[in-house]
Amino acid sequence: MMRGADIEAAAAGSWHSNGSPPQVREAAGATRPYEPIRVPSDESCGPSSYRPSVLASERVLLWTTPHGVTFQNQLEQLYPESYVVKLFFVMAESLDERTRNDYGAGLLHFNQFCDRLSIPEQDRMPASEILLSIFIADAAGSISSNTANNWLAGLRFWHVINGAQWHGERSECLRHVQRGLRLLAPSNLNLQHPPITLESLIQLHQGLDYSNTFDTAVLAIACLIFWCGCRLEELVIPAFDSFDMTKHVTRSILPIVTQESNNVRYSTFHIPWTKTTGNNGADINVTSRDHLTCPHAALFRHLEANPNVPSHAPLFSFQTPTGAWTSMTEQWFLKRCNQLWGP
Template sequence: MSSNQGHLASTHADAVVALALLKKALASPPSIGAPPTVTHLCKKPRKQKSGNKISASVFRPHILVCDRLRLWSAPHSDSFHLSALKQLPLNDILQLFGVMLVSIETKTRENYGAGLLHFHQYCDSRHIPEARRMPASDFLLASFIASWAGKVAATTAQNWLAGLHFWHNLHGAPWFGHSILHSASAGLRNLVPDSLKRPRRPPVTLEHMHALFHGLDLSNTFDVSVFAVACTAFWSCCRLGELIVVSSNIFDPSRHVTRSAPFARCSPSDGTKYSVLHIPWMKTSHVEGADAILSNLDNIMNAFTAVDHHLAANTDVPSNAPFAYETADGKWATMTKPWFLA
């Protein structure tokens, strides 16, 4: 073997080792933006349902749906990763991928992961080679969307395409979804059946709030907590997800209101008292959060009094707990969205 051949062999071996190290590192959850207090509802991949299976492939391991963007790949991924390793150290690449992933919420990653599943199921059914799935052609993307015309809502198709686009970006693949895809997407919007169209929800009014007030027992700690959440959401125009958690298993103090959240009572010279409750994370401002102003209005529904009553009635709730209430056995429980809406 000549010296030149030996050098090429050594270079190839180094590249293989570097690529293996990168794949191993990518298999671990990113350390960026994953607070240790957050526990995901789904801790292990679910068993594939009948009629919703996918062909086995080394490019698509059986993993949590929220991890598909990161761990599902294509032949293009290896060439992209090798190119990246020639330009940057391994830690820099992992940092980049981690930062890109935290640009979207976990729930969004799940929605995107569902779109990836449907895309690959379509490709499996049409025997599309792995190499043609990324980068996917304009024609392939349009054909995939057209296959769902009359079966899904336009927003669902848009989410799937957004997920495919992000998947391409994460793996360094160009996005070819242009004129043909745009036409197919427009056609899909026109073919959505009425059964998939959700009517606009009516707004919550003061009459609704008064009905809630008269239907609650404000000597009950649970009802007191419900009333405080409802008044705060109503008068401060908050989303429920910005005040309470979906499940007691999912709690992150950097995103959810806790008992110890910054809370100040103010008494200005004009006599109208108000409180300021800091919400750590909002859908619009993200980590900057926002201050909810709870004014002491001349109304039985005012959030100022409702929150004060909640804090006084639920004094034994720990300071690091989310919006919660005391239970009959002397313990406390998290106010979750399902319980609030029950």
């Protein structure tokens, strides 16, 4: 049982579709019921049956090549189709939503590059080391080395899931191109963001309006991140359409009990996922502090200001002036903080 998904049923449904490669992979994707729904990007490649118009997060699974089609056909000759569906499903599950989106972006850039150079479909996979090197070199001066690494990691995974040899592992040519790209990256891409200090948190506290439920949620998130060592993605959903009940903490954990030890108040709540523990999650210990940015006080101020948000909503959802509610997103949180912190 994987997230409650009935893989056998999906495989049986795809069996009647004559086992064409896209439909088998779609069956693997369909077994992930809690995947976020995203609006497809306006960017696209040239028309190709190998690259259907799908969400960025689904490209690593649903985009293929002549080599990938041959590989899948070979698998289906050797093993029952339900097992092939499970194979693609489990491989796709090795990546989280954000990584799949990042990899999908890299695949888009690679195939757009190949379209511009009229690279034949059969030459895109396995991609030769010179093709990989020219692709990265073409982007020199416009992307950071981290972006290039993400693009290459996505291409490598795409090769693996399609049973193709990866020629970028020990390529001296590609290694030197990556080194040159780091040196040629625009200076603004290499700027390090200053750390968030206690003074920054105080500035945020002083600039927010606590009669506003949105600002109340912003402070609670910021204080938990600063004092409790949380990551933003562990508390807040990336976007409206990316809520995942297996990763994002909801108000179903309420009520959060306050306890006291040695005259110090504290509370604990569980989040279902962290970057280091995966789906084992972690307990967040929120201890009161004698400071105006006390995380315990900020958390309960947020909960008291937003009492009518349903239990299935993300924890840091907030009520709107109309009486409805909406979820805090990473973009909204960062935008509000940056408004107060300035450039």
